[in-house]
Amino acid sequence: MSAQPAVAVPRAEPRIDPVLLLAYIVMAAILAALAIFAAGTDGFFTMDNYRAILTQSAYVGVFAVATAIIMISGNLFSLSLSVTGAVTATSALALLPHGAFVAIVGTILFGAAIFAAQGFLIGAFGANPIIVSIAAGGLQEGIFLWRTHGATIVPPPGNTDFAFLTKVIDVPVIGKLPLAVFVLFGLVIALEVVLRRTRFGRALYLVGENRVAAHAAGIPTGWVIVGAFAIVGLCVGIAGVELGAFNGSGSLLVGSTFTYDGIAAAVVGGVAITGGRGAVWQALAGAIFIQAVSDMLLLRGYTQGSQILVKGIIVLLTVIFMRLYQTRSQR
Amino acid sequence: MSSLLVTLRHRSHLVRPFVLLGVLFVVFLLLPILHPGSTVGTVNFKTVLEILASLGLVTLALGLTMIAGEFDLSVSSTFLLGGMLAVQTGTHSPVGGALVAVGVGLVVGIAQGLLITKLKINSMAVTLGGFIALLGLVFVISGSNSVRYGNAAVGDRLDQPILGIFSVRIFIAIAIFVVIAAIFMATTLGRDLRAAGSDRKASRVAGVRVPLLIVGVFALSAMLASFAGALQGYSLGFAAPDQSVAPLIFATTATLLGGVPLSGGRGNPLGIAAGVLSLALVTEAIPILHSAEYVNSLVPALLLLIVVLVDAPYVLRWWKVLKARRGSRPGLRGADPGAAAPAAD
Numbered sequence: 096m097s098a099q100p101a102v103a104v105p106r107a108e109p110r111i112d113p114v115l116l117l118a119y120i121v122m123a124a125i126l127a128a129l130a131i132f133a134a135g136t137d138g139f140f141t142m143d144n145y146r147a148i149l150t151q152s153a154y155v156g157v158f159a160v161a162t163a164i165i166m167i168s169g170n171l172f173s174l175s176l177s178v179t180g181a182v183t184a185t186s187a188l189a190l191l192p193h194g195a196f197v198a199i200v201g202t203i204l205f206g207a208a209i210f211a212a213q214g215f216l217i218g219a220f221g222a223n224p225i226i227v228s229i230a231a232g233g234l235q236e237g238i239f240l241w242r243t244h245g246a247t248i249v250p251p252p253g254n255t256d257f258a259f260l261t262k263v264i265d266v267p268v269i270g271k272l273p274l275a276v277f278v279l280f281g282l283v284i285a286l287e288v289v290l291r292r293t294r295f296g297r298a299l300y301l302v303g304e305n306r307v308a309a310h311a312a313g314i315p316t317g318w319v320i321v322g323a324f325a326i327v328g329l330c331v332g333i334a335g336v337e338l339g340a341f342n343g344s345g346s347l348l349v350g351s352t353f354t355y356d357g358i359a360a361a362v363v364g365g366v367a368i369t370g371g372r373g374a375v376w377q378a379l380a381g382a383i384f385i386q387a388v389s390d391m392l393l394l395r396g397y398t399q400g401s402q403i404l405v406k407g408i409i410v411l412l413t414v415i416f417m418r419l420y421q422t423r424s425q426r
Numbered sequence: 427m428s429s430l431l432v433t434l435r436h437r438s439h440l441v442r443p444f445v446l447l448g449v450l451f452v453v454f455l456l457l458p459i460l461h462p463g464s465t466v467g468t469v470n471f472k473t474v475l476e477i478l479a480s481l482g483l484v485t486l487a488l489g490l491t492m493i494a495g496e497f498d499l500s501v502s503s504t505f506l507l508g509g510m511l512a513v514q515t516g517t518h519s520p521v522g523g524a525l526v527a528v529g530v531g532l533v534v535g536i537a538q539g540l541l542i543t544k545l546k547i548n549s550m551a552v553t554l555g556g557f558i559a560l561l562g563l564v565f566v567i568s569g570s571n572s573v574r575y576g577n578a579a580v581g582d583r584l585d586q587p588i589l590g591i592f593s594v595r596i597f598i599a600i601a602i603f604v605v606i607a608a609i610f611m612a613t614t615l616g617r618d619l620r621a622a623g624s625d626r627k628a629s630r631v632a633g634v635r636v637p638l639l640i641v642g643v644f645a646l647s648a649m650l651a652s653f654a655g656a657l658q659g660y661s662l663g664f665a666a667p668d669q670s671v672a673p674l675i676f677a678t679t680a681t682l683l684g685g686v687p688l689s690g691g692r693g694n695p696l697g698i699a700a701g702v703l704s705l706a707l708v709t710e711a712i713p714i715l716h717s718a719e720y721v722n723s724l725v726p727a728l729l730l731l732i733v734v735l736v737d738a739p740y741v742l743r744w745w746k747v748l749k750a751r752r753g754s755r756p757g758l759r760g761a762d763p764g765a766a767a768p769a770a771d
Binding site: 171174219221225227230231241351399402403404415419 | 497541545546547548550551552554555556557558559560561562563564565566568569570667669671675678679682688718719720721722723724725726727728730731733734735737738739740741744
């Protein structure tokens with residue numbers, strides 16, 4: 096910066112926008128209040144409780160990660176994640192007589208196929224992702240009820256092939272955690288590598304940020320979206336296998352709140368709903384944060400209703416804060 | 427041929443909802459002939475019209491925001507909240523209870539509208555937060571339990587059949603649709619709303635007060651949804667907290683059938699009413715035909731899939747590419763977002 100002494104230099108603008116500063120203060124105050132609240136909650140800062148939070152995040156975390164991929168690809172979110180979760184949980188149990196390997200691989204591929212088909216409609220035809228997801232949810236519900244006649248699917252009596260999926264693993268220092276937690280963290284690491292280190296990953300961010308520009312740059316945008324949705328389906332299929340093994344029965348009621356919990360977690364983690372920004376680990380962080388707050392409310396004896404209410408308020412505050420940060424921090 | 431197809435695709439949206447409703451109405455009347463053993467009576471028509479008074483108003487609420495190019499995900503929670511508030515506060519004065527519901531809806535709608543316009547936040551993000559928070563609020567004020575309405579006479583009066591297929595509740599709903607449609611046609615509001623939905627910048631340059639309009643439409647949306655909830659609560663005699671998104675799915679499907687695309691900028695309240703009645707006829711036909719439960723989710727989903735593909739911007743281009751290449755696969759590169767998007771009209 097060269098000085099221009101002859102001209103009256105205007106007062107340098109403050110580095111931080113006052114509104115943004117206020118937002119930071121409010122955010123810090125809320126986090127501090129939460130921390131104080133947590134400190135006053137019996138049994139919150141204990142290893143047992145950390146493990147409980149991680150365990151409860153294991154399934155919703157997978158749905159959060161799946162939502163993050165959809166959001167990054169610029170396709171908002173899917174309203175049929177939990178339906179597919181229930182469908183794949185049931186298919187895992189229905190395939191169990193053919194052996195655990197067939198059941199697991201078949202179910203994960205089944206999930207991938209369900210979502211890849213939706214990705215095709217969105218990527219190739221430009222169909223609206225929200226509507227496609229609603230229609231896909233209705234179709235899956237209908238076909239599910241048709242095939243199962245509304246009955247609950249249970250594994251063959253005495254079959255323990257899925258028992259290993261519900262095992263707890265003893266880790267030094269941390270203690271015993273269910274396999275699902277390790278699956279979730281493994282999935283997040285694998286997806287981070289795919290998104291950051293592969294051509295596909297970079298293409299996905301560009302498509303999400305600006306589909307027209309990505310197309311102009313020679314990226315096959317349609318295939319990238321199909322690929323992204325296939326990954327989403329893989330995640331949901333994995334969650335489905337775990338849910339099937341954990342619940343030991345498959346019905347449409349399995350995890351009916353996962354769709355919104357997953358979306359809320361991705362938003363709270365800071366993944367941009369409009370596409371092209373955010374990371375998979377942020378969705379995981381969001382899921383754990385929401386779970387920690389819910390856990391604290393639960394420990395204090397608050398009802399399910401207040402947990403949902405607080406979750407909604409956290410989503411709103413995050414959305415507002417993210418927006419202020421985006422628009423005002425660059426000035 | 428293809429130019430005719432293009433014309434049909436771009437100009438048919440005004441009549442499409444009414445043609446669909448007409449066809450479905452005829453099929454509905456012919457059900458006893460198509461499927462011997464089933465009967466269609468006045469009670470079926472009353473049920474269809476009652477849907478106009480419950481989910482129909484929720485659809486109008488969502489549809490108005492969709493015309494403006496936004497999307498109010500929170501309508502299904504506002505619907506529940508309106509019912510819960512009215513049932514809890516309206517025992518002595520049903521009108522008072524409905525006013526409480528509508529008043530809270532007004533506050534909710536203005537708050538969401540201000541966040542969307544002042545901070546320019548995506549309306550899906552804002553109303554997602556609203557959806558979850560309001561759902562939680564419904565669970566909190568009801569103690570997670572179903573709440574009975576203490577004045578059962580109100581529901582009886584609202585649902586007493588008039589002329590066989592109508593009732594006071596249905597007349598209220600029809601009046602709301604007619605008044606909003608009349609405002610759409612008689613004033614510039616409808617045109618402004620469509621303009622804001624199709625090209626925000628251009629409409630602002632043309633003098634449309636976009637922020638005010640958006641706040642207004644979200645306020646109206648929340649008031650309509652919570653009023654529909656109040657009517658529903660009085661009619662059923664109870665209100666229950668429920669995590670289901672079925673109202674939202676019904677409203678989205680019916681809005682799309684009613685000629686409002688997700689991209690906004692098109693549609694009107696009468697088309698939305700036609701969309702609601704079409705979907706209501708479909709859902710009412712299922713019990714008449716004694717069909718299995720699964721048909722209930724399958725048929726609307728298939729309808730939705732057809733509508734979304736008809737409206738998908740690159741389908742026509744795909745068809746052309748396929749024809750030009752005669753058998754060779756077009757590949758997904760053919761989906762060109764820039765070149766194929768139809769001009770918004």
